[in-house]
Amino acid sequence: MNRLIYFFLIIFVWCVQTQRLGAQNPLIIPQTLSGDTFNLEIQQGTTQFYSGINTPTYGINGVLLAPTLIFNKWDTVTLNVKNSLKGNGNSTTIHWHGLHLPAKYDGGPHQLILQNSTWSPKFRVLNNAGTFWYHPHGHGKTDLHVAKGIAGLIIIRDSAEANLNLPRNYGTDDFPVIVQSKAFDVLHQIAISTEEDTAILVNGVVNPYLNAPSQVIRLRLLNGSSMRSYNFGFTGNKEFSLIATDGGLLDSSVKLTRVRLSPGERVEILLDLQGMQGQSIFLNSFSSEFPNGIYGAKTVKSMMGGTIPDYNLNPLNGLDFGILKINVQTQTSNPVTTIPKYLVPLIRRTIFNVSRNLNFAPDSMMDPTSQVSGPFNINGAHFDMEVVNIKTYLNNSEKWRITNNTAIAHPFHIHDVQFDILNVNGGSVPAYQRGKKDVVLVMPQQYVEFVTKFENFADDSVPFMYHCHLLHHEDDGMMGSFLVVDTTTAGLFNKTKHESLIIYPNPASEYVGIKSDFDLSDAEILVINSVGKEYYKGKCVQNILSIANFPKGVYFIRIKQNKNLITKKIIVQ
Numbered sequence: 001m002n003r004l005i006y007f008f009l010i011i012f013v014w015c016v017q018t019q020r021l022g023a024q025n026p027l028i029i030p031q032t033l034s035g036d037t038f039n040l041e042i043q044q045g046t047t048q049f050y051s052g053i054n055t056p057t058y059g060i061n062g063v064l065l066a067p068t069l070i071f072n073k074w075d076t077v078t079l080n081v082k083n084s085l086k087g088n089g090n091s092t093t094i095h096w097h098g099l100h101l102p103a104k105y106d107g108g109p110h111q112l113i114l115q116n117s118t119w120s121p122k123f124r125v126l127n128n129a130g131t132f133w134y135h136p137h138g139h140g141k142t143d144l145h146v147a148k149g150i151a152g153l154i155i156i157r158d159s160a161e162a163n164l165n166l167p168r169n170y171g172t173d174d175f176p177v178i179v180q181s182k183a184f185d186v187l188h189q190i191a192i193s194t195e196e197d198t199a200i201l202v203n204g205v206v207n208p209y210l211n212a213p214s215q216v217i218r219l220r221l222l223n224g225s226s227m228r229s230y231n232f233g234f235t236g237n238k239e240f241s242l243i244a245t246d247g248g249l250l251d252s253s254v255k256l257t258r259v260r261l262s263p264g265e266r267v268e269i270l271l272d273l274q275g276m277q278g279q280s281i282f283l284n285s286f287s288s289e290f291p292n293g294i295y296g297a298k299t300v301k302s303m304m305g306g307t308i309p310d311y312n313l314n315p316l317n318g319l320d321f322g323i324l325k326i327n328v329q330t331q332t333s334n335p336v337t338t339i340p341k342y343l344v345p346l347i348r349r350t351i352f353n354v355s356r357n358l359n360f361a362p363d364s365m366m367d368p369t370s371q372v373s374g375p376f377n378i379n380g381a382h383f384d385m386e387v388v389n390i391k392t393y394l395n396n397s398e399k400w401r402i403t404n405n406t407a408i409a410h411p412f413h414i415h416d417v418q419f420d421i422l423n424v425n426g427g428s429v430p431a432y433q434r435g436k437k438d439v440v441l442v443m444p445q446q447y448v449e450f451v452t453k454f455e456n457f458a459d460d461s462v463p464f465m466y467h468c469h470l471l472h473h474e475d476d477g478m479m480g481s482f483l484v485v486d487t488t489t490a491g492l493f494n495k496t497k498h499e500s501l502i503i504y505p506n507p508a509s510e511y512v513g514i515k516s517d518f519d520l521s522d523a524e525i526l527v528i529n530s531v532g533k534e535y536y537k538g539k540c541v542q543n544i545l546s547i548a549n550f551p552k553g554v555y556f557i558r559i560k561q562n563k564n565l566i567t568k569k570i571i572v573q
């Protein structure tokens with residue numbers, strides 16, 4: 001079908017649906033899970049976003065989205081994640097976005113959860129109180145799995161936060177607000193890789209309303225969309241107070257009328273609803289204020305005139321639109337009525353011993369469309385499961401300069417750490433980017449510099465990721481990996497040797513052969529599964545390794561010879 005006709009069909013269905021079923025729907029507040037063991041089952045089913053219309057969706061412990069996980073700082077938590085998805089090739093991963101934890105438990109593309117199997121990471125919660133989230137991260141499948149519905153919040157609590165007079169009764173004065181845009185095709189299936197994300201959902205609900213008490217309430221905003229940024233604000237430009245960014249509380253609250261969130265970013269805000277009982281107020285996106293280049297603005301256009309095909313057909317682009325209607329009700333019995341000025345002491349990192357430059361570029365500099373649509377690369381490379389792009393050392397403090405040489409804004413995200421933004425294109429840092437961050441939107445033809453430190457967790461074979469959080473770009477390979485290596489056990493990574501070493505057959509079931517153009521006779525071999533459990537350790541005997549006793553799954557084979565260390569993936573089936 002012609003793309004244009006197809007697009008209008010979608011708009012048509014959208015209009016009919018919103019007119020016919022335009023009634024407001026109560027906001028669903030995801031259930032919470034707490035304790036030290038969390039059983040999470042990835043499932044599928046159908047959801048009626050529009051009444052009477054069944055849309056196939058994915059969720060965790062349900063058919064859409066996921067429970068809110070409540071963690072306490074310093075607790076050790078075990079998460080048993082079972083993949084019960086059906087269909088072909090529906091392996092996935094679950095990543096704990098924003099959390100500081102060992103790479104092998106991070107849930108990046110390397111920690112595959114095969115169908116009908118359970119992955120059980122266990123780690124100590126080291127982050128400060130804040131709002132984090134979890135979502136799939138399978139290579140090439142992140143957009144599909146997130147858009148289908150797999151995403152949930154993580155709320156971390158700690159004593160510093162508990163000492164503040166803040167709303168923290170979940171679902172009463174402290175509300176999760178997961179904002180996602182979705183595209184539904186003519187058959188009401190969730191569509192990805194289209195510019196037709198014309199439905200805005202909060203916590204999986206279209207046209208949502210929230211009944212909130214007339215007092216200070218806390219909203220935990222997450223932009224869980226695949227591509228779209230929002231310029232959040234309220235009816236009548238009502239002021240709100242920003243209290244937390246991606247990594248947790250700020251040192252003091254900041255009064256604002258707008259906060260921009262690109263995909264992956266979170267903020268916590270306080271909204272004072274005192275004296276407004278009986279009234280309604282809207283959380284909106286003032287997308288008309290977005291400059292060219294942000295997905296969600298009226299235009300995303302390069303200097304050469306390149307645009308994203310069909311982008312201008314989406315009525316939401318550049319529009320100011322309502323996201324969540326808030327109906328103000330009676331006060332609760334113990335309302336919070338003031339907004340604290342001072343929050344928690346924060347130390348800003350500004351000192352570093354290593355500088356790195358990461359550059360975003362379209363694969364084809366000459367093609368105007370590719371400057372806005374990609375595919376994009378980072379320092380000339382696309383993501384490769386078996387290549388480590390950056391090696392850093394435990395306890396390095398580093399300044400990263402992220403330069404965007406494309407015509408679209410990209411939200412840059414790094415795993416493992418939180419960072420402090422030093423400057424935005426050499427200039428000052430806006431208030432909503434002054435706290436701890438793990439995602440930052442880098443505007444076209446600009447750069448952002450941040451400082452971070454790689455502490456606590458080193459692993460000489462399992463990498464962390466950095467990538468663009470526009471999920472379509474990420475899936476297209478706008479991602480790289482970094483190893484945090486402990487200098488006392490450091491191995492030397494050699495790309496040429498890496499490429500010349502071949503494991504075959506792969507997938508395999510009885511044995512694998514190891515072929516290389518260099519001598520492996522004194523090499524040490526270590527085979528571990530995705531959570532680091534050892535299955536083989538020893539010499540490379542005749543370049544053949546028996547895997548007949550290994551359970552089915554994904555393994556990493558680490559070959560160490562003198563200073564060379566090579567890691568390859570094998571699938572046992």
Ligand code: C2O
Binds near residue numbers: 095097467
């Ligand atoms: Cu929210 Cu690497 O992801």
Ligand code: CU
Binds near residue numbers: 095097413414415
């Ligand atoms: Cu992440």
Ligand code: CU
Binds near residue numbers: 409
């Ligand atoms: Cu991008």
